[in-house]
Amino acid sequence: MTPQPKRRHSHSRALRRRSQDALTRMHLVECPTCHNMTLPHRVCVNCGSYRNERVVEVEG
Numbered sequence: 001m002t003p004q005p006k007r008r009h010s011h012s013r014a015l016r017r018r019s020q021d022a023l024t025r026m027h028l029v030e031c032p033t034c035h036n037m038t039l040p041h042r043v044c045v046n047c048g049s050y051r052n053e054r055v056v057e058v059e060g
């Protein structure tokens, strides 16, 4: 015999669980240095700067 749940979850309980499932759209901000769209609060992938300061070297 396979393990089975003792009781069925209520409709409201299932909805409550699924209320946490939705994904938010990816948010992008413009880099002040190279004006490329980049992720907020992260080093720009295009120019390697963060808050107008060069923090990492970019290849090429």
Ligand SMILES: [Zn+2]
Residues within 6 Å of the ligand: 031, 032, 033, 034, 035, 036, 044, 045, 046, 047, 048, 049
């Ligand atoms: Zn940049």
